Amino acid sequence: MIVCRTLSEFDEARQRLTGRVGFVPTMGAIHRGHLSLIQTSWRQNDHTVASIFVNPTQFNDPNDFERYPRDEKTDLVMLEAEGVEIVFLPTPQLLYPDGYATYVVVEGLTDVLEGAHRPGHFRGVATVVTKLLNIVQPDATYLGQKDAQQVAVIKRITQDLHMRTKIVACPTIRESDGLALSSRNALLNPDERIAARVLYKALNHAESIYDDGERDPNTLREALHTILSKEPLAQTEYASVADFTSLQELDAPSEDPILMSLAVKIGTTRLIDNFILISP
């Protein structure tokens, strides 16, 4: 595996790849969720490139940025074991040198959900992903459905800016008790780790009601809140039942795909998760 920390190192390694290139951008603290994206890339491409960059511009809270788990050594061992051929590890100074002034803003889609609760977050995500896609020039880019709004925003960017990469959304990988894998799970203490099950429990409960025929979005939202409110360590930021395509909150029953999503603080750690509801 070639570890590239500068643009010239990356360009040299990238030029040697022939055939289809799949790309997996990450913020490190690699877990099985990231590895599943790499495995999907391997099934669909001749080469797989990954990046690790904890992007300062997408953290609206400086404490969150400081606290974000970082473990470069272990990450590199895990990526190499998965067969990644090139890993790009830029520094903040490389991507945002003095005088840096260009940002990518996606309108509409970023006004709601994570965008509404984390001001500036998607401006940072959109900017860094656009930069990484320009640098890496992948044929396909692999993203996790756990960050559903991020997938929608990045699809929008690639379409609007005529970028050639195909965006592939991959299913959420979970622990055996349902908790979605996340680098942030490492920040939970043992009690919080148990409490964190409540996100999956709430989504599961609301899904079962939907499967039994309930279509009133308010009832589905109430079902989410009912379960979440039973967990004393959980503080709900939002429990959303929205149209999957527009991400707008539903106020009436819909037979179109629905994104049911949560952002919940467990202690001081903010977790997100979602289910997609598809009418049979």
Ligand code: AMP
């Ligand atoms: P991150 O390092 O958290 O920025 O995540 C990098 C990529 O991995 C993003 O596309 C995430 O959506 C994806 N990802 C994170 N957690 C999971 C998971 N549990 N299952 C599948 N993909 C994930």
